[in-house]
Amino acid sequence: MTFKQFxxxxxxxxxxxxxxxxxxVFLVWMFFLDENSYLNHREFDKEIKKLKNEKEYYNSEIKKDxxxxDKLQNKEDLEKFAREEYKMKKENEDIYLIEYDTLKKK
Incomplete structure (x- = not known):
């Protein structure tokens, strides 16, 4: 096959x-080499999705807090919370912690 036929x-x-x-050349440039390339946009979209999930998580945590x-505005609930979570006590009061063995004995 000669060059002319080819x-x-x-x-x-x-x-x-x-x-x-x-x-x-333009398409290759725009998809891979440009600063606003398709690959960069894909990475940014992933990061946006991750940040939205984090925002949703933190908003739910804020709502719980x-x-x-609101619950701890009541003095009795506040005392109960302090005793259960921080092992606090009143004066002249003794606290006994009871721990159960969760391992099964042979």
């Missing part, structure tokens, strides 16, 4: 067309 094939004509070459604060 050059006359339709696929070679299409590939060597200057417009196809320019468009292909607000409910706890």
């Amino acid at each position: 050059k006359n094939k339709p696929i070679i004509k299409l590939i060597t067309n200057r417009y196809v070459l320019i468009i292909s 607000k409910e706890l604060i």
Whole structure:
């Protein structure tokens, strides 16, 4: 096959067309090399999704804490919370902690 026969094939004509070459270079540039490339956008979308999930988590935690604060406005509930969570006690009061063995004995 000579060079002239090779050059006359339709696929070679299409590939060597200057417009196809320019468009292909442009597409490669935009998808992979540009600072606003598709790859960068994909990474940013992943990060946005992660941050939205974190925001949702923290909003739910804030809601739980607000409910706890509202509950602890009552003095009796506050004392109960302090005793259970922080092992606090009143003067002249003894606290006994009872721990159960969760391991099964043979």
